[in-house]
Amino acid sequence: MKITFFTIILFLSLQLNLNSVEFNILQFRYDENKTLFEFNYQLHSDSLFYISDTNNTKYSSTKFNLIVTSTGIESINSNWVFQYPKYSNDTSLVLFDKKYFTLFPGQYNYKLVVSRSSDNQEEYTGKLDVRDFNSKNVLISDILLAHQIFNFDSSQHNPLFQKNKLFLIPNVEHTLSGIYPYLKYYYEVYNIDTNSKRNIEIEYIIRTGDNKDVNTFKKKKGNVSNSFFDYGLIPIDTLKNGVYKLVINIYNNSSLLQTQVSKFYILDPNRDFHITQKFVDNISFERSPFALMTEEKVKYEYETMKILLTEFEIEKYELLNSVRAQQRALYNFWKERDPDTTTAVNELMTKFQDRIEYATKYFSRGDIMPGWKTERGRILLKYGFPTNREIFRAKSGRKAAEEWQYDDLYGGSYFFFVDRFGDNSFLLVHSTAPNEIKNYNWFQEFNPAIDNDGSPKYNSSRNADR
DSSP: OOOOOOEEEOOOOOOSOTTSOEEEEEEEEOSSSOEEEEEEEEEEGGGSOOEEOTTOOEEEEEEEEEEEEETTEEEEEEEEEEEEEEOTTOOSOEEEEEEEEEEOSEEEEEEEEEEEETTEEEEEEEEEEEOOOOSSSOEEOOOEEEEEEEEOOTTTSOGGGEETTEEEEEOTTOEEOTTOOEEEEEEEEEOOOGGGTTSEEEEEEEEETTSOEEEEEEEEEESOOSSEEEEEEEEOTTOOSEEEEEEEEEEETTEEEEEEEEEEEEOOTTTOTTOOHHHHHHHHHHTSGGGGOOHHHHHHHHHHHGGGSOHHHHHHHTTOOSHHHHHHHHHHHHHHTOSOTTSSSOHHHHHHHHHHHHHHHHTOBTTTBOGGGSHHHHHHHHHOSOSEEEEEOOBTTBBOEEEEEETTSTTSEEEEEEOTTSSSOOEEEEESSTTSOOOTTHHHHHOBSOOOOSOTTTOHHHHTTO
């Protein structure tokens, strides 16, 4: 009989999104070639869907599908089911589980699909840069922040959460509240040079979100091996609510060898009785992908979504003079347009990203222009996929063309694209939608490879009356 391991912890937690599955991905060295890809996740018992069996016991079955790809080739396609029985005396619980995978170092994309019921499905996508821990340089694994750290006891502890000789329950959200007055951490260090083993010193820094150090201490490791792990507890009871960083520096004779950083968040109503929605929104922003975007990525995101912005929003954005302010503006833009805030996924943003990918794949003009910048790409990004799309190949001296129909746009709208110069540019030459280009003589002027059936779509006199 297959046994599904999971761990339950009852604790005070301010859930930013009760309906979501929270997860994080940590990386550690696995062997000479591969990296250990550790997938930690948690669910809230109140967010699950329950059915009753023949004994009137309620249970939930949450299905997971994790796909990791590189250049379109699947490296991981894993399906599993997380089952949880709910008893009448159950209180509100947070449930923890994890999965282990191995990957070769490189660039990957991942997609996680979580199905809590037949009609409730959440999808998460992202990029994954798998690190190579087998270089000659000293390297630090990802930092695992934990709810619990104990010496592992096989008679009491779930072996799924064993690392070396420790039992570790990951703090998936990296959020601390009053019941946990300590920041608990674990990490591993690799590739220590033989001549450095006796002179390793580790520096720990607690740093605020605006890069002010509030706590610093060091400790010597003595005679370590080529690889070692370290863990500990740092008191955080004097810190105010906010965003912080744990910085770990590895030194050899005062020479800095390597640094690793992990964000964490203190969100405790007992420390500040005036926690506002603005404060919670700030924490949500700091935990979002927008807070980690590089200047180049911010510029790209703005350029792609600019098509959706109003003139006032464009004007406000272009007055921003820092990357941080621009990151927050992008975050707020999508947050305000989230059609269903009860789900973990912003459906509109997901659809928009799908449009960009489609335009990039099918409308790009080599190195001349990415697909989302073309006329067809612009219309796709702005209005979505058409109800009907007809493609007309060039023939008998007549130009290739496309006709896009949107049944629900302004009571029914058409967009006509013509490859005017035979270079696959497909420029928009006419549309019946408001605020788009109008040329009621387009059919006669550009001679598209479309059979004119007398429809007002193609004829200037009736088209002008539309």
